[in-house]
Amino acid sequence: MDKKPIILVTNDDGIEAQGIQFLTSVMEQFGEVYVVAPQQHQSGMSHAITIQVPLRLRKHTETENLHIYSVSGTPVDCVKFAMDRILPNHKADLIVSGINHGSNSANSAIYSGTVACVREGAINNIPSIAFSSLDYAPVVNFTPYKSYIEKIVKTVLQQGLEKHVFLNVNFPRPENPIKGMKVCKQADGMWVERFAENKDPLGRTYFWLTGGFENEEKENSETDEWCLDHNIISIVPLKVESTDFQAINALQSLNE
Amino acid sequence: MDKKPIILVTNDDGIEAQGIQFLTSVMEQFGEVYVVAPQQHQSGMSHAITIQVPLRLRKHTETENLHIYSVSGTPVDCVKFAMDRILPNHKADLIVSGINHGSNSANSAIYSGTVACVREGAINNIPSIAFSSLDYAPVVNFTPYKSYIEKIVKTVLQQGLEKHVFLNVNFPRPENPIKGMKVCKQADGMWVERFAENKDPLGRTYFWLTGGFENEEKENSETDEWCLDHNIISIVPLKVESTDFQAINALQSLNE
Numbered sequence: 001m002d003k004k005p006i007i008l009v010t011n012d013d014g015i016e017a018q019g020i021q022f023l024t025s026v027m028e029q030f031g032e033v034y035v036v037a038p039q040q041h042q043s044g045m046s047h048a049i050t051i052q053v054p055l056r057l058r059k060h061t062e063t064e065n066l067h068i069y070s071v072s073g074t075p076v077d078c079v080k081f082a083m084d085r086i087l088p089n090h091k092a093d094l095i096v097s098g099i100n101h102g103s104n105s106a107n108s109a110i111y112s113g114t115v116a117c118v119r120e121g122a123i124n125n126i127p128s129i130a131f132s133s134l135d136y137a138p139v140v141n142f143t144p145y146k147s148y149i150e151k152i153v154k155t156v157l158q159q160g161l162e163k164h165v166f167l168n169v170n171f172p173r174p175e176n177p178i179k180g181m182k183v184c185k186q187a188d189g190m191w192v193e194r195f196a197e198n199k200d201p202l203g204r205t206y207f208w209l210t211g212g213f214e215n216e217e218k219e220n221s222e223t224d225e226w227c228l229d230h231n232i233i234s235i236v237p238l239k240v241e242s243t244d245f246q247a248i249n250a251l252q253s254l255n256e
Numbered sequence: 257m258d259k260k261p262i263i264l265v266t267n268d269d270g271i272e273a274q275g276i277q278f279l280t281s282v283m284e285q286f287g288e289v290y291v292v293a294p295q296q297h298q299s300g301m302s303h304a305i306t307i308q309v310p311l312r313l314r315k316h317t318e319t320e321n322l323h324i325y326s327v328s329g330t331p332v333d334c335v336k337f338a339m340d341r342i343l344p345n346h347k348a349d350l351i352v353s354g355i356n357h358g359s360n361s362a363n364s365a366i367y368s369g370t371v372a373c374v375r376e377g378a379i380n381n382i383p384s385i386a387f388s389s390l391d392y393a394p395v396v397n398f399t400p401y402k403s404y405i406e407k408i409v410k411t412v413l414q415q416g417l418e419k420h421v422f423l424n425v426n427f428p429r430p431e432n433p434i435k436g437m438k439v440c441k442q443a444d445g446m447w448v449e450r451f452a453e454n455k456d457p458l459g460r461t462y463f464w465l466t467g468g469f470e471n472e473e474k475e476n477s478e479t480d481e482w483c484l485d486h487n488i489i490s491i492v493p494l495k496v497e498s499t500d501f502q503a504i505n506a507l508q509s510l511n512e
Contacts, residue, residue, distance in 0.1 A: 046303035047366050054462035080449045123446045165500045183507045185499040190379045193336045206310035237503030243441040244421045247493030251439045
């Protein structure tokens with residue numbers, strides 16, 4: 001009998017989130033599951049790591065097939081910590097992150113801790129998949145996503161992913177019937193931020209980040225944003241490599 | 257007479273760092289300078305944004321050509337805040353970040369707040385350049401870098417950069433004679449982390465992130481790591497787009 005795959009489950013909403021609990025329950029059929037997630041909510045933490053302060057570890061559950069830990073740091077800290085201190089032989093066969101409560105489509109993937117965890121997996125040559133739902137609520141009916149998660153996980157466990165490539169999966173809101181699943185590109189666009197100004201109880205000014213996403217390619221059916229607008233699950237393969245090779249030629253005048 | 261360029265200067269070492277003060281002094285010859293930097297040290301914060309708590313603003317200096325502010329958030333918060341609340345018409349002609357006290361070559365660029373600031377600039381279609389020194393010390397003789405910064409800035413102000421492309425510049429340690437400057441690719445490799453374990457004064461265990469970079473392409477003269485090993489300044493053009501288009505084809509079996 002083949003050895004069971006070692007699967008690391010993490011997220012950025014924190015160990016208590018419903019999304020990671022649902023994802024963990026789906027993953028148990030596929031192997032030995034290690035959950036290592038942040039102790040606190042860490043949305044918007046991107047690929048941040050904790051350098052200035054130490055980290056604390058807490059053990060929650062330890063059975064033969066399920067091991068649950070939390071770490072006091074960022075999402076990426078959790079992946080790094082799992083690899084150094086928790087996983088057998090410092091290695092997982094698969095990393096899954098989420099299910100995030102909120103979309104990580106288009107360039108939200110840059111700001112997302114959920115996606116950063118699987119970028120970190122890809123840097124370490126581990127097949128890695130991020131799952132997010134467009135539903136921001138703390139309690140979500142994730143059941144309609146289950147069969148799709150299973151299909152994606154089976155495919156990646158069987159055929160792997162190219163070196164330094166990882167998947168960013170986004171689900172439409174679960175109350176709408178899902179129309180299918182599509183491998184596609186990340187939509188081009190940007191978050192246009194506003195900082196709302198207010199006064200605290202002592203009369204001092206503070207600012208709070210808010211804003212909205214502006215899609216620069218609304219009618220392109222090859223993008224994640226289009227899929228999600230049409231109740232289709234988007235699967236975007238992303239890569240770690242980000243050198244722009246064309247620009248190397250355009251900037252030759254700087255060589256000396 | 258042409259209107260002076262509007263230049264935003266930021267960093268991740270914080271408003272008090274010598275690196276940003278040196279960079280600001282070099283930039284004043286090129287236009288009207290706005291410095292908007294974190295109030296505290298923010299190394300390793302990557303592209304993190306502050307969602308859970310509000311931000312505070314402090315004004316330090318206000319003259320005709322030099323405006324200095326600090327923000328209580330992350331490096332990317334500073335760029336977003338500057339665009340929404342500080343820059344004339346919400347726009348800069350150039351964003352520069354640094355000079356970082358410490359290398360941001362290879363995939364350190366992923367973890368770096370210094371580099372994230374200029375990625376944020378590129379998302380917003382502003383030509384943007386990150387500068388970092390291999391010297392980690394809090395006091396560095398940056399003077400040998402000055403003429404190179406001027407050449408890079410002049411070139412980018414004149415010819416711009418392609419949409420969503422930004423530059424990651426790393427300088428060798430300043431005590432070694434600089435052998436030249438080269439536009440090149442980011443080296444492939446990874447940080448292999450260890451978490452050092454210790455006990456606090458109350459006897460509770462804590463862990464602290466440490467580790468080292470493992471270059472996977474040591475003899476490739478087209479990489480930033482090779483340049484820096486040979487006392488050559490590396491200039492890596494990076495892009496925001498990170499879809500892996502080859503993988504879209506490889507994963508067609510997931511479409512349904």
